[in-house]
Amino acid sequence: MSNSARVESPLEHADFAGLAALKINGGVILREAKLLGHLNLRGNANDPDFLKGVKSALDLDLPLAPCSSAQNANTTIMWLSPDEWLVIVDGVTEAAIEGKLRQSLRGHFAVSDISGAQTMLEISGKDCLQLLQKSIGYDLHLDSFPINKVIGTALAKSSAHIRRTGEYNFQLIIRRSFADYIWLWLQQSSKEYGLSVTL
Amino acid sequence: MLHIHCPYCEEYREEEEFSVVGEAHIIRPLAPEELTDQEWASYLFFRKNPRGLHHEMWAHSHGCRKFFNMTRHTVTYQILETYKMGQQPSITTEDTK
Numbered sequence: 001m002s003n004s005a006r007v008e009s010p011l012e013h014a015d016f017a018g019l020a021a022l023k024i025n026g027g028v029i030l031r032e033a034k035l036l037g038h039l040n041l042r043g044n045a046n047d048p049d050f051l052k053g054v055k056s057a058l059d060l061d062l063p064l065a066p067c068s069s070a071q072n073a074n075t076t077i078m079w080l081s082p083d084e085w086l087v088i089v090d091g092v093t094e095a096a097i098e099g100k101l102r103q104s105l106r107g108h109f110a111v112s113d114i115s116g117a118q119t120m121l122e123i124s125g126k127d128c129l130q131l132l133q134k135s136i137g138y139d140l141h142l143d144s145f146p147i148n149k150v151i152g153t154a155l156a157k158s159s160a161h162i163r164r165t166g167e168y169n170f171q172l173i174i175r176r177s178f179a180d181y182i183w184l185w186l187q188q189s190s191k192e193y194g195l196s197v198t199l
Numbered sequence: 200m201l202h203i204h205c206p207y208c209e210e211y212r213e214e215e216e217f218s219v220v221g222e223a224h225i226i227r228p229l230a231p232e233e234l235t236d237q238e239w240a241s242y243l244f245f246r247k248n249p250r251g252l253h254h255e256m257w258a259h260s261h262g263c264r265k266f267f268n269m270t271r272h273t274v275t276y277q278i279l280e281t282y283k284m285g286q287q288p289s290i291t292t293e294d295t296k
Contacts, residue, residue, distance in 0.1 A: 066209045081263035137213035152262040154215045159261040
């Protein structure tokens with residue numbers, strides 16, 4: 001038995017590398033943005049010191065408007081609730097960034113590394129809107145769901161946070177324990193459009 | 200399906216995202232040991248069941264996961280307002296005060 005620890009995405013068994021090699025030309029394109037660092041950050045948005053501390057640790061202003069997000073080269077912050085944010089960073093860097101946040105924040109706050117609890121799927125392609133319309137009860141028109149908006153919603157009776165990154169590009173943050181169920185759901189619902197997996 | 204305005208997400212969402220929690224504005228007694236059994240039981244178990252306006256607590260469980268309050272008509276299902284925790288309803292009747 002090997003002594004080295006091995007990290008696995010919750011969708012390791014789906015063999016995305018093998019599926020990507022099939023080079024299917026589908027209307028829905030799925031990619032797992034696996035093994036990223038996910039940090040849950042909680043604190044008081046009305047406290048200027050908290051905002052300043054986050055800014056100095058992440059070099060990014062905390063998005064305060066409901067359902068908004070902020071992004072720079074290697075960090076994305078998503079608004080989850082008035083006192084809760086999800087910070088997504090490159091894999092392996094999350095422990096260092098958690099330490100940085102703890103150093104620059106004072107008082108009543110919480111930072112939790114939840115990288116192992118969830119995973120991110122990116123869906124795109126010309127038919128991805130139809131696929132999402134089957135799965136969530138939210139209006140996907142650009143007026144109600146503009147680029148960079150983040151919503152927490154019910155996705156196929158499970159929950160997900162969905163961020164729009166382009167007119168036909170979405171990020172789904174799903175729970176580890178529901179990852180297989182959602183993978184099956186996405187395969188079945190995208191059958192009529194064709195599903196192509198990329199790496 | 201009800202279309203419910205979440206006061207924290209500041210927009211309307213589908214009922215599927217929410218869970219109903221029960222009657223709102225129930226205040227825990229400050230000195231439970233001084234209450235009679237009847238008063239304690241009524242705090243713990245006895246709830247209003249009005250025909251008409253009702254203030255109830257809901258949770259946006261698939262969204263921001265915050266609790267909030269709602270004034271709803273129990274006969275017509277009409278939602279008159281939703282408001283944040285800690286706030287008081289602006290629409291009341293004699294019965295709901």
